[in-house]
Amino acid sequence: MENTTTNTDYQYRVEVCFMPGQYPVYAQDMGIVVVIDVLRATSAMVAAFDNGVDRIIPVATIEEARKYLGREGYIAAAERDGEVVEGFEYGNSPLAYIGKDLKGKTIVMTTTNGTKAINLAKDAKVLVIGSFLNLTALSEWLVQQDENILLLCSGWKDKFNLEDSVFAGAVMERLLESGKFGVEEDSSIAAKYMYMAARENFMGIIKAAPRRRRIEQLKMHADVKFCLTPDQSRAIPILRNGELVLMDTMVSA
Amino acid sequence: MENTTTNTDYQYRVEVCFMPGQYPVYAQDMGIVVVIDVLRATSAMVAAFDNGVDRIIPVATIEEARKYLGREGYIAAAERDGEVVEGFEYGNSPLAYIGKDLKGKTIVMTTTNGTKAINLAKDAKVLVIGSFLNLTALSEWLVQQDENILLLCSGWKDKFNLEDSVFAGAVMERLLESGKFGVEEDSSIAAKYMYMAARENFMGIIKAAPRRRRIEQLKMHADVKFCLTPDQSRAIPILRNGELVLMDTMVSA
Numbered sequence: 001m002e003n004t005t006t007n008t009d010y011q012y013r014v015e016v017c018f019m020p021g022q023y024p025v026y027a028q029d030m031g032i033v034v035v036i037d038v039l040r041a042t043s044a045m046v047a048a049f050d051n052g053v054d055r056i057i058p059v060a061t062i063e064e065a066r067k068y069l070g071r072e073g074y075i076a077a078a079e080r081d082g083e084v085v086e087g088f089e090y091g092n093s094p095l096a097y098i099g100k101d102l103k104g105k106t107i108v109m110t111t112t113n114g115t116k117a118i119n120l121a122k123d124a125k126v127l128v129i130g131s132f133l134n135l136t137a138l139s140e141w142l143v144q145q146d147e148n149i150l151l152l153c154s155g156w157k158d159k160f161n162l163e164d165s166v167f168a169g170a171v172m173e174r175l176l177e178s179g180k181f182g183v184e185e186d187s188s189i190a191a192k193y194m195y196m197a198a199r200e201n202f203m204g205i206i207k208a209a210p211r212r213r214r215i216e217q218l219k220m221h222a223d224v225k226f227c228l229t230p231d232q233s234r235a236i237p238i239l240r241n242g243e244l245v246l247m248d249t250m251v252s253a
Numbered sequence: 254m255e256n257t258t259t260n261t262d263y264q265y266r267v268e269v270c271f272m273p274g275q276y277p278v279y280a281q282d283m284g285i286v287v288v289i290d291v292l293r294a295t296s297a298m299v300a301a302f303d304n305g306v307d308r309i310i311p312v313a314t315i316e317e318a319r320k321y322l323g324r325e326g327y328i329a330a331a332e333r334d335g336e337v338v339e340g341f342e343y344g345n346s347p348l349a350y351i352g353k354d355l356k357g358k359t360i361v362m363t364t365t366n367g368t369k370a371i372n373l374a375k376d377a378k379v380l381v382i383g384s385f386l387n388l389t390a391l392s393e394w395l396v397q398q399d400e401n402i403l404l405l406c407s408g409w410k411d412k413f414n415l416e417d418s419v420f421a422g423a424v425m426e427r428l429l430e431s432g433k434f435g436v437e438e439d440s441s442i443a444a445k446y447m448y449m450a451a452r453e454n455f456m457g458i459i460k461a462a463p464r465r466r467r468i469e470q471l472k473m474h475a476d477v478k479f480c481l482t483p484d485q486s487r488a489i490p491i492l493r494n495g496e497l498v499l500m501d502t503m504v505s506a
Binding site for chain 2: 018019021022025026156157158159160161162165185186187189190193194196197198
């Protein structure tokens with residue numbers, strides 16, 4: 001890898017892509033892609049694995065998810081515009097997966113932003129799922145890998161999204177501390193500064209975002225609080241053959 | 254206009270679009286678009302008007318600019334990848350326009366990012382040019398307008414760009430202080446936080462960006478310092494019939 005800075009001697013890069021639409025211009029030379037949709041798809045995925053699901057199949061369309069409605073061993077989940085799609089019991093709320101017996105089940109999930117980002121990056125060498133729920137477990141695993149890492153924010157309908165970017169900044173800080181990773185992109189520097197501004201009063205900066213106020217109006221407060229609480233899980237979902245499964249962190253990816 | 258917040262009673266919105274590629278999703282309901290390419294196209298444009306040019310015609314291709322090479326009364330300027338294009342005397346360096354007699358001349362300019370952003374937004378109701386050089390003059394004028402305002406960062410080859418976003422945050426803070434403007438987009442909140450992080454040590458945050466180190470290697474240090482020095486000018490370039498002219502701030506746009 002070309003070492004593009006003069007002052008540091010990092011081995012690998014960790015970069016942030018703010019929006020799925022930019023993925024093609026940031027994906028070059030990246031070995032690991034972390035897909036981030038804090039509110040709420042990737043938080044729900046981590047919570048679901050913690051509650052025993054066997055695998056999650058991310059699909060692009062509601063129609064694909066609908067085929068699995070009522071099928072033995074499957075949970076079909078569909079969310080659009082923050083709401084559970086009509087005809088479905090599950091959307092992207094992580095709380096919906098908690099306290100249920102999901103052992104051995106397969107979730108087939110489609111969401112507005114998160115599963116779209118997964119689909120975009122599905123040909124990455126390694127694709128894993130990030131959320132505040134697994135922040136430390138994920139960061140500890142990432143720092144052990146010998147690959148360039150792209151933190152891919154799912155955004156909100158092709159727009160920049162604050163909580164995904166702040167989370168990317170949190171992961172980045174941990175990777176930069178290792179000395180093994182460095183950054184090259186302006187977006188990565190910006191994510192770090194956003195995280196620094198947010199860390200002291202995390203719920204505060206998130207609430208400062210006007211869209212957050214809309215979310216509160218949608219009475220998702222319990223979901224938001226859950227999704228912004230770090231380190232509730234050691235689960236790291238990883239994509240294998242188009243399906244998310246729980247990574248065995250005792251062996252390498 | 255829909256008032257989407259409950260705590261404030263602003264009349265108009267001021268929003269930030271980080272990259273030209275996102276312009277279509279941010280442009281809706283926007284009356285004024287401020288095109289920003291701090292390093293260096295929009296800084297050069299402001300400097301050129303301060304040095305007497307009559308108008309600047311932004312063009313998309315090198316070929317269009319080339320037609321004006323050697324033509325009486327015209328200056329053809331072309332930059333790609335930070336360098337003056339072969340065969341041209343002028344690129345996007347603002348310093349090239351200083352100390353020369355440019356009275357009554359027309360500049361025909363094409364640049365990697367800035368003129369591309371202008372072209373994208375050319376059908377906006379009002380399009381003006383922003384840079385640190387005219388920060389106060391521009392902000393004072395904007396705050397008097399009764400329109401939603403979009404601060405459009407030119408970025409760097411479709412990627413997020415730190416100095417454009419920090420500048421957008423600087424303009425935004427001044428508009429928010431007025432109480433007349435509010436924000437709706439997460440990108441706008443993020444730009445404000447980036448500016449807050451950068452304001453104490455502006456050259457520091459810009460130098461922290463690895464690409465900046467490359468720019469220094471390209472020996473553009475004098476240009477960078479000039480472009481990051483606020484309030485050297487009262488000039489506000491405005492697009493009229495496809496040409497940038499100097500706004501007469503005594504009359505409304």
